[in-house]
Amino acid sequence: MHSAIYFTLFLFIFPLFYLLTRRNSKRLPPGSLGLPIVGQSLSMLHAMRTNTSEKWLQDRIRKYGPISKLSLFGIPTVFLHGQAANKFIYTCDGNTLANQQPHSIRKICGERNIMELSGDDHKRVRGALVSFLKPEVLKQYVGKMDEEIRMHLEMHWHGKQKVMVMPLMKTLTFNIICSLIFGIERGAKRDELVVLFQHLIGGVLSVPINLPFTQFNRSLKASAKIKTILLESIGEKRKALEQHGASPHQDLITCLLSIHNEDNSVALADEEIVDNALTIMVAGYDTSSILITFYEQEEIAKSKSAGELLTWDDLAKMKYTWRVATETLREGPKDIEYGGYLIPKGWQVVWAACMTHMDESIFPDPSKFDPTRFEKKAPAPPFSFVAFGGGPRMCPGNEFARIETLATMHYLVTQFKWKLCCVDNSFSRDPLPVFNHGLPIQIETKKSN
Numbered sequence: 001m002h003s004a005i006y007f008t009l010f011l012f013i014f015p016l017f018y019l020l021t022r023r024n025s026k027r028l029p030p031g032s033l034g035l036p037i038v039g040q041s042l043s044m045l046h047a048m049r050t051n052t053s054e055k056w057l058q059d060r061i062r063k064y065g066p067i068s069k070l071s072l073f074g075i076p077t078v079f080l081h082g083q084a085a086n087k088f089i090y091t092c093d094g095n096t097l098a099n100q101q102p103h104s105i106r107k108i109c110g111e112r113n114i115m116e117l118s119g120d121d122h123k124r125v126r127g128a129l130v131s132f133l134k135p136e137v138l139k140q141y142v143g144k145m146d147e148e149i150r151m152h153l154e155m156h157w158h159g160k161q162k163v164m165v166m167p168l169m170k171t172l173t174f175n176i177i178c179s180l181i182f183g184i185e186r187g188a189k190r191d192e193l194v195v196l197f198q199h200l201i202g203g204v205l206s207v208p209i210n211l212p213f214t215q216f217n218r219s220l221k222a223s224a225k226i227k228t229i230l231l232e233s234i235g236e237k238r239k240a241l242e243q244h245g246a247s248p249h250q251d252l253i254t255c256l257l258s259i260h261n262e263d264n265s266v267a268l269a270d271e272e273i274v275d276n277a278l279t280i281m282v283a284g285y286d287t288s289s290i291l292i293t294f295y296e297q298e299e300i301a302k303s304k305s306a307g308e309l310l311t312w313d314d315l316a317k318m319k320y321t322w323r324v325a326t327e328t329l330r331e332g333p334k335d336i337e338y339g340g341y342l343i344p345k346g347w348q349v350v351w352a353a354c355m356t357h358m359d360e361s362i363f364p365d366p367s368k369f370d371p372t373r374f375e376k377k378a379p380a381p382p383f384s385f386v387a388f389g390g391g392p393r394m395c396p397g398n399e400f401a402r403i404e405t406l407a408t409m410h411y412l413v414t415q416f417k418w419k420l421c422c423v424d425n426s427f428s429r430d431p432l433p434v435f436n437h438g439l440p441i442q443i444e445t446k447k448s449n
C-alpha cells in the first residue's frame with residue numbers, strides 16, 4: 001500500500017508546515033474545503049497517480065489565484081504558489097511555521113534526524129554534516145566515487161544488450177552513499193545493508209500502521225537492524241581513530257566522530273550520528289538524475305588515458321552537463337497573514353515550490369528542455385529555482401549530488417551508445433517520479449573503450 005497520507009512531502013509540494021501564530025481578523029483565502037475529512041485528497045492522489053498533478057495545481061491557480069484553501073487528509077490547508085511564496089516559506093522563522101515531517105519518517109530515521117530538529121540543535125547537526133558535505137571536503141572523494149561508478153558499469157552494464165536504467169541508478173546511488181557515507185566497503189555487510197535498505201525505503205512514505213504484515217512494520221524492523229549495524233561500525237571506527245588506524249576524512253561517520261566541542265566533548269552523540277547517516281542515505285538515494293549525451297564529456301574522455309580516474313578539475317569542466325542536470329531538476333516539485341489573507345493557527349501550508357520552474361516570466365518557454373537557459377550571465381532570481389530548497393534547510397547534499405551526477409554521466413555517455421526500447425516510457429509519482437517500466441534501454445559499448 002502506497003503513501004496515501006504523506007505524499008505531499010517529496011512531490012513538488014515540499015514539507016508541511018504547521019502554523020503556530022495568533023488569529024487575526026483577516027479573511028480566509030478563496031477555495032473550498034470540500035467534503036469532511038476527504039476534502040480534495042482523492043482528486044489530488046488521482047492526479048499524482050496519473051502524472052497530471054502539475055495540471056491539477058495549475059487549474060487550481062487559474063481558478064483561485066496563487067493563494068487558496070483546501071483540505072488534504074483531514075487537515076485544513078492553505079496552498080501557496082509563486083516566487084514570493086517560496087521566499088516567504090524558506091525565510092520564515094521556526095516560530096511562525098514549524099517544519100512537520102511525516103510520522104513514518106520520524107519513526108524510521110529516528111528522533112534525532114536533522115529534519116526533526118530545530119533552532120540550535122538543527123544548526124549544530126547541520127554544521128557537522130556540512131563539514132563533510134562541503135565542496136572543499138568532497139573534492140577528495142571524487143576518485144572514490146569514480147571507482148564505485150566504474151565497478152558498477154563493469155558489473156551491470158558492460159556485456160549487456162539491454163538494461164533497466166532506473167533500478168540500476170538506484171543500486172549505484174546506494175553503493176556510492178554506502179562507501180562515502182557509511183564507509184562500508186563491498187562485501188557481505190554491504191550486501192546485507194542493500195536488502196535492509198530496500199525494506200526501509202519502502203516504508204518511508206507509507207501509512208504508519210505498525211502491524212506484522214504492513215510495509216511500515218517491515219521498514220521499522222529493517223531500520224532497527226541497520227541502526228545496530230551502524231552502531232557496531234561506529235564502535236569499530238572510534239577504536240580505529242583512537243589507534244590512528246582510520247582517518248577523520250575517511251567517510252561521514254569518521255568525520256562526525258572526529259568533531260569535538262571546545263571542552264573536548266563529542267559534538268554528536270552516537271544516536272545522532274546513526275539517525276543522520278540513515279537520513280542522508282534516504283535523502284540521497286531516490287534523488288538521482290536522468291542522463292543524456294554531451295559533446296563536452298567526449299572532450300574530457302579524450303584528454304584522459306585508459307583507466308585514469310576523474311578529478312575535481314574534470315568535473316569543473318563539465319559546465320554544460322551540469323546545466324543539463326539543472327534543467328532536468330527545473331522541469332521535474334500563531335495565525336499568520338500572507339498576501340492579505342489569514343492562515344489560521346493549526347492549518348497546514350503546502351506549496352508547489354517547483355511550480356515557479358514553469359513560470360514563463362522567469363523561465364521563458366518553460367516546457368522546452370533547454371540547458372542553455374542556465375548559461376545566462378544573470379542567474380535566475382532568488383527563490384525561483386528551488387530544486388534543492390532554500391533558506392536554512394536548503395539541501396546540504398547538492399554538491400554531493402552534482403559530483404555523483406556528473407561523474408556518472410561522464411562514463412555513461414563516453415562508454416555507451418543507447419536507445420530507448422520501450423514504447424511506453426511514462427512515469428507516475430509515488431510520490432517521487434517512477435518510470436512505470438523502469439526505463440529499459442538497449443545499449444552498445446562504444447568501440448574506443
Ligand code: HEM
Nearest residue numbers: 015114115280283284287387388389393395396397400401
Ligand atoms: C538531485 C538530488 C537532490 C535533490 C533534488 C535534493 C533536494 C532537497 C530539498 C528540496 C531539500 C529541502 C527540504 C526542505 O525544504 O525541508 C533537501 C534537504 C536535505 N537533503 Fe537533499 N536533495 C538531493 C540530494 C541529496 C544528497 C545526495 C544528500 C546527502 C548526501 C542530501 C541530503 C539532504 C539533507 C541532510 C537534507 C535536510 C537538510 C536540513 O533539514 O537542514 N540531499 N534536499
